[in-house]
Amino acid sequence: MDKDKPDEEVTAAILVIGDEILSGRTKDKNIGYIADYLTTIGINLREVRIVADIEDEIVAAVNAMRERYDYLFTTGGIGPTHDDITADSIAKAMGVSIDVDPRAVAIMEKRYGPGEFTPARKRMARIPEGADLIKNAVSGAPGFMIGNVIVMAGVPRIMQVMLDDVAPKLRTGAKMISRTIRVERPEGVVAGGLGRVQEQFEDVSMGSYPFFRKDKLGTHLVLRATDEARLDEAIKVLWEMLREEGFADHAREVDADEAAS
Amino acid sequence: MDKDKPDEEVTAAILVIGDEILSGRTKDKNIGYIADYLTTIGINLREVRIVADIEDEIVAAVNAMRERYDYLFTTGGIGPTHDDITADSIAKAMGVSIDVDPRAVAIMEKRYGPGEFTPARKRMARIPEGADLIKNAVSGAPGFMIGNVIVMAGVPRIMQVMLDDVAPKLRTGAKMISRTIRVERPEGVVAGGLGRVQEQFEDVSMGSYPFFRKDKLGTHLVLRATDEARLDEAIKVLWEMLREEGFADHAREVDADEAAS
Numbered sequence: 049m050d051k052d053k054p055d056e057e058v059t060a061a062i063l064v065i066g067d068e069i070l071s072g073r074t075k076d077k078n079i080g081y082i083a084d085y086l087t088t089i090g091i092n093l094r095e096v097r098i099v100a101d102i103e104d105e106i107v108a109a110v111n112a113m114r115e116r117y118d119y120l121f122t123t124g125g126i127g128p129t130h131d132d133i134t135a136d137s138i139a140k141a142m143g144v145s146i147d148v149d150p151r152a153v154a155i156m157e158k159r160y161g162p163g164e165f166t167p168a169r170k171r172m173a174r175i176p177e178g179a180d181l182i183k184n185a186v187s188g189a190p191g192f193m194i195g196n197v198i199v200m201a202g203v204p205r206i207m208q209v210m211l212d213d214v215a216p217k218l219r220t221g222a223k224m225i226s227r228t229i230r231v232e233r234p235e236g237v238v239a240g241g242l243g244r245v246q247e248q249f250e251d252v253s254m255g256s257y258p259f260f261r262k263d264k265l266g267t268h269l270v271l272r273a274t275d276e277a278r279l280d281e282a283i284k285v286l287w288e289m290l291r292e293e294g295f296a297d298h299a300r301e302v303d304a305d306e307a308a309s
Numbered sequence: 310m311d312k313d314k315p316d317e318e319v320t321a322a323i324l325v326i327g328d329e330i331l332s333g334r335t336k337d338k339n340i341g342y343i344a345d346y347l348t349t350i351g352i353n354l355r356e357v358r359i360v361a362d363i364e365d366e367i368v369a370a371v372n373a374m375r376e377r378y379d380y381l382f383t384t385g386g387i388g389p390t391h392d393d394i395t396a397d398s399i400a401k402a403m404g405v406s407i408d409v410d411p412r413a414v415a416i417m418e419k420r421y422g423p424g425e426f427t428p429a430r431k432r433m434a435r436i437p438e439g440a441d442l443i444k445n446a447v448s449g450a451p452g453f454m455i456g457n458v459i460v461m462a463g464v465p466r467i468m469q470v471m472l473d474d475v476a477p478k479l480r481t482g483a484k485m486i487s488r489t490i491r492v493e494r495p496e497g498v499v500a501g502g503l504g505r506v507q508e509q510f511e512d513v514s515m516g517s518y519p520f521f522r523k524d525k526l527g528t529h530l531v532l533r534a535t536d537e538a539r540l541d542e543a544i545k546v547l548w549e550m551l552r553e554e555g556f557a558d559h560a561r562e563v564d565a566d567e568a569a570s
Contacts, residue, residue, distance in 0.1 A: 076341065130500070166501060239388070258464065
């Protein structure tokens with residue numbers, strides 16, 4: 049695909065690897081962060097999966113998703129313990145060999161004092177053949193990118209610096225712009241009109257999200273598109289509907305921060 | 310499978326349906342909640358997927374997961390708007406018809422005043438043929454269970470009351486018990502010993518989770534099993550390892566609350 053065609057859609061998926069998420073012990077904080085991040089830079093997140101630390105599960109999920117989307121981001125399973133099997137599973141999925149990587153060793157040797165670069169930590173220098181390293185400014189041990197698969201740590205603050213390192217290298221598409229109208233009426237009352245507006249705009253995605261504030265029921269109507277002019281048109285038609293249905297006096301446009309608060 | 314065999318493993322998956330999660334607009338709060346809940350009642354959560362509000366995606370994910378696990382829980386997409394297509398997609402996946410359900414209508418008619426039971430709200434009474442309703446004490450419109458698929462709302466407080474309603478009807482297996490040892494040493498230093506202990510206990514799952522508290526690095530070693538006696542044995546062998554490696558003075562057992570804090 050062509051880097052000079054910014055209107056083209058670029059798609060992505062996330063694979064979260066970790067028993068601790070499935071058992072409930074750890075609450076995932078990476079999916080929402082990556083989702084926001086990708087939306088901001090113009091990559092369309094289309095699917096997420098969470099699987100256990102089981103090689104066959106990881107291999108199957110990696111292969112299903114890397115073939116289907118432009119990028120696959122993985123989080124988790126690249127630490128020093130026996131159950132950190134992500135790097136080996138990725139190598140298997142891609143059909144390449146894996147070994148301790150001299151570039152990763154060089155980075156990590158600088159981090160650790162004499163005797164501290166334990167065999168367990170050396171596991172973290174295992175990188176599939178042909179991968180590019182992703183910098184980890186927090187704790188040294190790198191992530192990596194191989195083909196369209198981006199392999200990052202599960203610890204949020206480490207994942208975040210890895211995402212910052214790799215993001216500038218990725219192809220991005222047209223950015224989604226969104227606008228939100230808050231209506232102080234229940235979703236079930238506003239929904240019919242929104243559906244009729246949606247029918248007129250195939251290229252603008254329209255969603256409605258109920259909210260409860262104290263004892264008040266209301267609805268956020270969120271319109272999203274890559275073309276600003278089309279989004280403006282859709283907002284105009286939406287306001288016409290709100291006026292016709294008698295909701296205009298209970299509605300106003302809000303920014304994303306206010307909608308989230 | 311047999312309700313009288315409590316040691317048998319009962320498995321589950323979650324399918325989260327919603328563009329708003331993939332765009333980052335809404336941060337999912339249901340996965341972690343359901344994960345905790347299922348662990349507590351003795352159901353083993355094995356996989357999670359998040360897909361967009363697209364019928365083909367929902368149908369494919371439902372069929373992949375309902376065949377593979379004992380139960381599939383879905384959240385989202387059962388509201389009143391045009392993009393709420395979960396009920397219809399589930400009917401399609403299961404190969405059954407769907408229509409406005411008189412039982413659901415009866416519940417909802419009691420909720421709404423004259424003229425308030427709008428056509429959009431009537432969408433929420435569409436239930437696949439042969440499904441059992443799940444009560445929604447918060448806002449009326451029910452969820453449903455069909456075969457091994459449990460369909461719940463995406464709004465967390467509604468999802469939670471639906472889960473409370475359906476849970477007593479589910480088959481459950483042996484409950485996982487877990488114990489946690491906190492070691493005030495970095496993961497890369499403790500990991501090797503844990504791996505050697507794991508080799509001796511195939512039926513006890515052992516994970517290590519690094520933590521950062523102020524400037525302190527440490528590791529939680531979490532052992533999980535359904536058999537309490539085996540878990541006790543594994544904890545004993547783990548303490549032997551910690552003593553041999555000189556970590557015992559930096560380690561103590563903590564309960565789940567302390568580990569999470």
